Amino acid sequence: MNENAEQIQKDVSQWEAKDGDTSGACGHSHDGAADAMRHHHRGDAICIDNVSFSYPGKGGRAAVESVTMHIPVGTRLGIVGPNGSGKSTLLRLILGLLKPTAGRISVFEFEPREACRRELIGYVPQRAEAEFDFPLSVEQVVLQGRVGRVGMFRFLSKRDHEFARQSMAEVGIESIAGEAIGDLSGGQQQRVFIARALAVEPKILILDEPTAAIDEAGQDVFARLMERIQDDYAMTTLVVSHDLRAIVAGCDQVACLNRRLHFHDAPSGLTREVLSEVFEHNLAGIE
Ligand code: ADP
Numbered sequence: 001m002n003e004n005a006e007q008i009q010k011d012v013s014q015w016e017a018k019d020g021d022t023s024g025a026c027g028h029s030h031d032g033a034a035d036a037m038r039h040h041h042r043g044d045a046i047c048i049d050n051v052s053f054s055y056p057g058k059g060g061r062a063a064v065e066s067v068t069m070h071i072p073v074g075t076r077l078g079i080v081g082p083n084g085s086g087k088s089t090l091l092r093l094i095l096g097l098l099k100p101t102a103g104r105i106s107v108f109e110f111e112p113r114e115a116c117r118r119e120l121i122g123y124v125p126q127r128a129e130a131e132f133d134f135p136l137s138v139e140q141v142v143l144q145g146r147v148g149r150v151g152m153f154r155f156l157s158k159r160d161h162e163f164a165r166q167s168m169a170e171v172g173i174e175s176i177a178g179e180a181i182g183d184l185s186g187g188q189q190q191r192v193f194i195a196r197a198l199a200v201e202p203k204i205l206i207l208d209e210p211t212a213a214i215d216e217a218g219q220d221v222f223a224r225l226m227e228r229i230q231d232d233y234a235m236t237t238l239v240v241s242h243d244l245r246a247i248v249a250g251c252d253q254v255a256c257l258n259r260r261l262h263f264h265d266a267p268s269g270l271t272r273e274v275l276s277e278v279f280e281h282n283l284a285g286i287e
Pocket residue numbers: 055056058063081082083084085086087088089090
């Protein structure tokens with residue numbers, strides 16, 4: 001663990017100490033919280049143990065099956081796998097949007113939903129078009145990242161606005177702060193959603209297929225952006241991508257998922273055998 005990682009672990013321990021007064025008041029079960037704490041390995045940001053999940057009405061076929069994965073604080077993890085291999089489902093389980101059918105997940109010693117409530121995770125979903133129905137400006141979208149922090153009916157403070165501005169500067173969208181989100185290119189929109197996730201001040205940043213909607217030049221910009229975010233914030237990052245080359249270049253661990261976890265280690269350990277197993281011999285487009 002580097003120094004930053006240790007600091008993050010310390011921060012989290014402080015919240016954990018505060019947890020005693022708040023968890024009862026919020027109606028969370030003490031048992032569940034205590035369980036999550038016992039289960040969690042110190043030094044890990046995320047612990048996934050033997051997790052399976054089936055969507056209802058899929059004939060019992062699991063979307064994610066018996067996945068065990070421990071992600072140390074500060075890791076840059078790339079998740080690859082073919083379409084429908086359960087990548088987005090695994091992210092939704094980590095975020096507490098879905099509950100495992102079997103097994104368990106803890107995020108910094110909390111149950112996933114509690115970790116999200118505490119804003120430990122910033123999330124950029126695979127596609128975020130729903131928001132474009134509203135005529136929101138770039139700045140308003142980024143400020144949404146602060147709303148959870150202050151509560152719906154409280155005013156955003158100067159610090160909230162400053163943090164939103166800093167997040168916009170980080171991804172290079174300050175100059176378009178007043179533009180309508182719906183008028184932007186796919187790559188620009190992507191950066192707006194990354195800025196919103198950063199504005200949360202999360203300990204973990206999760207991005208689902210962030211480069212799917214952007215061209216090659218945009219992908220280079222994105223790769224440099226992720227590097228800078230990593231240097232500036234020392235976050236744990238999870239990035240799902242179909243672009244294996246980008247993952248290998250920009251991550252220190254790779255997870256290969258095809259319902260089951262076929263590989264989880266440094267990219268240097270990836271072999272043709274692993275890849276053809278995961279992608280079921282369909283290597284077209286990834287070499
Ligand atoms: P990936 O992100 O790797 O493309 P997903 O996690 O989206 O894969 O999907 C994994 C499997 O779960 C697929 O078979 C998909 O059809 C199914 N699935 C995904 N979302 C839903 C849902 N909301 N309801 C039912 N089945 C789903």
